[in-house]
Amino acid sequence: MKLHTVLLDLGGVFYEGTRLLPGAQDALARLRASGLALRFVTNTTRQSRAALLLELARLGLDVATDELLTPASAARTVLLERGLRPLLLIHPGLAPDFAGIEVDQPNAVVVGDAGDHFSYAGLNQAFRLLQAGAPLLALGRNRYFKEADGLSLDAGPFVAALEYAAGVSAELLGKPAPALFAAALRPLACTPAQAVMIGDDVEADVNGALAAGLGGILVRTGKYRPGDEMRLATGGRLADDIGAAVDSLCLDQGTR
Template identity: 35%
Template structure:
């Protein structure tokens, strides 16, 4: 088994040497179970004072970036909407680029659908009409939308030829009420029933990281290399190892839903990869930057 990454501030500083920008997960790094992670707001503020570019990259698909920004402000963390890249916003950008003007059936909240402004979205009634067709069925997290009727409409559209798109594949997430089913479960159910493979837009898809890097380059400069960027996350596979496969550095923090045992488990799998470093929280990561 590959050696465990060395711990301590010196090891973390070594892993972050030369980093010019950060990608930060939301759940488990900035917030956990609906509450701010201690020290996260101050760490974000310190990034601003340093002039370090960052993006919040999250598989959150329930609400728009504007709503995420307002929610973060209520928790004491000032993050403008344009610093968020969500599985939702990336899905809307993908649809606008690949399927311009074509009918889409988007299973997401009313607020989430604002990210698709200007695109051709089918109503539930139109999606359920006899002979209805769509270019894509796009599934996000929205408990009130994930009814049998709506999922059945999505299933029929996929059976009629629509491409199945999952904003992400997360099976569950941690809320104030405890572990909660996420929309990846519905994507998997539609895949099983329709016997298709969904296109996944959010993490761990390499294109999701590429989109974020492109956005950072517009701010930092076109010479920003992938190894100049570190992904900070609490999910070893979806955040850290996925970022490493995309050419970024990966820093695993222990402030979320996973612990060191997850890094050990990941290292026993085929890739044998481990995080570049492990830190208690974002506070220590920011303190270790050059």
């Protein structure tokens, strides 16, 4: 089946920290020229959507607002639809994405990558709410991510701690949740079999996409570690970087 849509992770694929990865701009330009539909699907939860778009522009990456999907936007929709008042365990940089959401007397818990802003008091408040029956909404389950000085803990370990302590299961709103991949493809009238996901996280990006019926390509940049390819689900592919991944798409377009 012919390829219609490419879903792309951002951090670790196009850039690391504030540094654009070699060949990233050229790879994006080639994807644009191909006529394929593009969507950028990130689990980044330290920046608001607006701040992330500005950062991408500063790096020279041309990404339109409607091309960017984030877990925070999905969480906002869920909170409003269900009338939930969240305890927000999030990074202050993400706060603008929850502006106007009622947070007094919380009856739900939302966890993102709060970084240094995680505290025992906040986690304990979340634990007590969960024990009282509040739902746990996770913006991501990523174990770690790549920063300029090395790997750092992501939101996943904190979500797992709350699940374990309270005996609950989180509702995942970021990758690898099948609903996020479906939401990315729905406006494009694209079936999963006509799409591929490119990312540096073997679990959230690639195996998540494969489980949802998409193709998946793992790049050896960002958080990739030797041996990750051994955890690839059936059908997953490997590429040295985003440029090599785009090369493989060009070769495959006639047969997908």
